[in-house]
Amino acid sequence: MITKREMSGVNLYSELVAIYQRLEDELIRLNPGCNACGTCCNFVKFDHVLYTSNIETDFVTMHVEVPDFNVSSNGCPFLKDNQCSIRDFRTLGCRIFYCNPNYKEISGDLYEKYYRKIKxxxxxxxxxxxxxxxxxxxxEFKSNRKPVFV
Ligand code: SF4
Ligand code: SF4
Structure with a gap:
């Protein structure tokens, strides 16, 4: 039998997936374009930092094994052969970022909108x-994994 606490986690993540799906639907319409080169997942090369919420990090770590990595290297450990190896579970920031300069103007508003939904x-x-x-x-999750809804 599933406990009330486990049910809370199930609901939480099904709602998160629904939020991601709504975003994907918007992005299909916006069509910012991407050739999947993987460069933006190399945070050093792109000189940016990927921020995310604890809910989303938990969602990732409950579905995939986190490889050993060095935080100071500032590279995503899920980037394999210049491709995202956890595409279905990637974070809001991963989903919204595109290097297309014409899309940058609207990406800020889009990020705020979906950030608010997750919050x-x-x-x-x-x-x-x-x-x-x-x-x-x-x-932190790798060294001390606890579901966020406990
Ligand atoms: S999770 Fe995937 S999309 Fe996000 S930074 Fe890492 S490799 Fe890139
Ligand atoms: S958004 Fe740009 S940098 Fe990132 S993978 Fe797509 S084409 Fe490459």
Missing amino acids: DLSIKHNIQWKYLPFLDQLA
Whole structure:
């Protein structure tokens, strides 16, 4: 039998997947374009930091094994042969970022909109909101994994 706590986790992540799906539908319409070169997942090369919420990091770590990695190298450990190896579970920031300069103007608003939806999910499920660099959170989850809804 599934417990109330486990059910909370199931609902949380099915709602997160629904949010991601709505975003994907919007992105299909916007069509920012990508040749899947993987360069933007190399944070050093792109000189940016991927931030994410604890809910999303938990969603990733409950589905995939996190390989050993060095936080200071500032490269995503899920980038394999210049491809994302966890595409179905990747974070909001991964989903919204495109290097197309014509799309950059609207990406900020789009990010705010979906960031808000995920934050509302956190409030709804009584989860303390944490929003930190993805690699820092991954390292923390790897050393001390606890589901966020406990
Ligand atoms: S999770 Fe995937 S899309 Fe996101 S930074 Fe890592 S390799 Fe890139
Ligand atoms: S968004 Fe740009 S840099 Fe990132 S994978 Fe696509 S083409 Fe490459």
